[in-house]
Amino acid sequence: MNWLDEANFVRMQARLNNEMFGSFIPLIASENVESPLCQEMLLTDFHGRYAEGTPDMRYYQGCKYFDEVEKKAMELAKRLFNCSYANVQTLSGTVANMAMFKSLTKPGGKLLALDTAAGGHISAGKYGAAGFRGLAIITFPFDEEKWNIDVDKSVKLIETERPNLTLAGGSVILFPIPLKEIAEATKAIDSYMAFDGAHVLGLIGGKHFQDPLHEGAQVMTASTHKTFPGPQGGIVLANPDLDTEEGKKFARRLDFGCFPGVTSNYHLHHVAAKAVVLAEHLEFGEAYAKQTIANAKAFAQALWERGFQVLCEPYGFTESHQVLLRIGKPNEGKGKWASEKLEDGGLITNQEILPGDKSPTFTSGLRLGTQELTRIGMKEKDMEDVAEFMKQVLLDKKNPAKVKEKIKEFRKDFQFIHYCFHADEWKAYEYRKLI
Ligand SMILES: Cc1ncc(COP(=O)(O)O)c(C=O)c1O
Incomplete structure (x- = not known):
């Protein structure tokens, strides 16, 4: 067996794939093409390094440049989404949801989310991250005609079922979701509401969709590679009042959900790529x-x-x-x-x-x-x-x-x-x- 041929076989598939996407029409709603700066970051030495922990609080040496990168990524994310908290460590949207579930729920808790046939994502289902956290799942009443949650029925369901966490947002999302009404209902039962912005993150950052963190969502999770045209990865965003002990505690819980909750090493080259694309998105x-x-x-x-x-x-x-x-x-x-x-x-x-x-x-x-x-x-x-x-x-x-x-x-x-x-x-x- 010639192992170089085997390696070249793989390279050839990658070339063919590039050619295919250069001559076909790409219409998958969860994909995108990366910018030159994003690609450049993915090829850097960061790829081979470790940086467990948070900037300036590391378990390994050699992180001084990376710490600046991660801090810059967080700063740009906060600027873009006009919020006080950003964590850029999670490896994907699913992992961002796992971190959020870990931070905001306990095993045996109740999650209200969208059914998959109504555009909900598998990570909010019983066979995905939510099930992995041991959450019992109930689904939003859904208006198929309007392709949106039925607000009145959802509010009633929240009152009767009292979910610990309500997660709006999904993989098929045609219209903004009426978050304010849902947020009021979740607040009234002293529970959390989050928004899964995996699909629409780039539209939210581009100020042409709804703004979940300012419509009552306490947390927004997302992928960084769908409408947001960054590297494959995840992000967790929130807007707690960091001048209060409660706000600081909330941010610490989210950080702890990300690390050590669901990551150890977290693909530093992707963090650098997220940072440059955040800057591009601001522009x-x-x-x-x-x-x-x-x-x-x-x-x-x-x-x-x-x-x-x-x-x-x-x-x-x-x-x-x-x-x-x-x-x-x-x-x-x-x-x-x-x-x-x-x-x-x-x-x-x-x-x-x-x-x-x-x-x-x-x-x-x-x-x-x-x-x-x-x-x-x-x-x-x-x-x-x-x-x-x-x-x-x-x-x-x-x-x-x-x-x-x-x-x-x-x-x-x-x-x-x-x-x-x-x-x-x-x-x-x-x-x-x-x-
Ligand atoms: C609504 C939603 N949440 C989470 C995810 C998971 O994202 P990732 O593929 O980055 O794990 C997806 C992926 O399609 C999604 O559509």
Whole structure:
């Protein structure tokens, strides 16, 4: 066996993957493309180092530069989200949720969260992080027409069920969630409300979505790689009053939930990458978030006009980066079929479980996101073209290979990455190590 060939096999797959994403249309709502500065940080020596603890309170030596990086990341996060507390250590959105569960709940406690068929994430479910913490889970009453929680019923449920923690936010999030009403109800029973901003963090930071930490959420957890276009990772944000003992204690609990709660070494190069992208977001975030949402609205409209069943038409389809389609009837598996056909045609999407579906792998939904298309320079008019490609594959049943060729041509105009420093020189999907 030639082990170099084995290693090269892996490198080749990475190159092919880069080529694929450089010539396809990326529509997965939880993905993004990283800026040159972000990539640069991921290749630094920080990658090989350890820094357990918190800045200036380390168990290992050699952290003096990294301490400055982590402090800067926290400072920029607090600035961007206008809050008093940030922890940038968690390795993903799921791990951020684990840290938050550890900080705010006890095993056997009760969690109110969204059902997965209503867009809730598995980390708030019994087979995910919430179950791992031993939480009993109840789910929000949900209004499918409006794709949002039913506020009145939710408030009543909070009064009767008295959850220890209420977690709003999810993986399918088309509209802002009425947090103020929910926050009042949780406050009245002396419990916590948190917001899972994994999907919409970049829109919140870009000031074009709701602002959970100022609408009553005591904590916001998130991934740093979805609409927020950073490295894969997590973040925990909060806004306690640090001039009070109570506020300081709350911050310490959150820190303790992150370390030693759910991390030891926490991937220092990713923290450095988070820091530079936070700075980029302070510079470009508003324009990016605005265009991402405008693109999503234009995309939804264009799909609707071409005959797709786009959810929430009476409510303007979407206020986020996402567009949701129903393909066929529940439990027919047409969502899965559509996502596979689209991949053959050069469009990357994912099937989505919708109300009525029994299995997350055999669904009637497609979830689409415009954040990555926005980063590679697409505007509203380009959404018409993308909708047309989808129509050709799924409704006109054109040969997917032919559509893929057309998309390859179309993509030639969208090779550079936007809303970041050095945008003009930087081709998306061509990372330095591989070229
Ligand atoms: C609402 C929500 N929370 C948490 C997560 C988990 O994030 P990660 O994949 O970074 O662990 C996701 C991921 O898709 C999500 O959609």
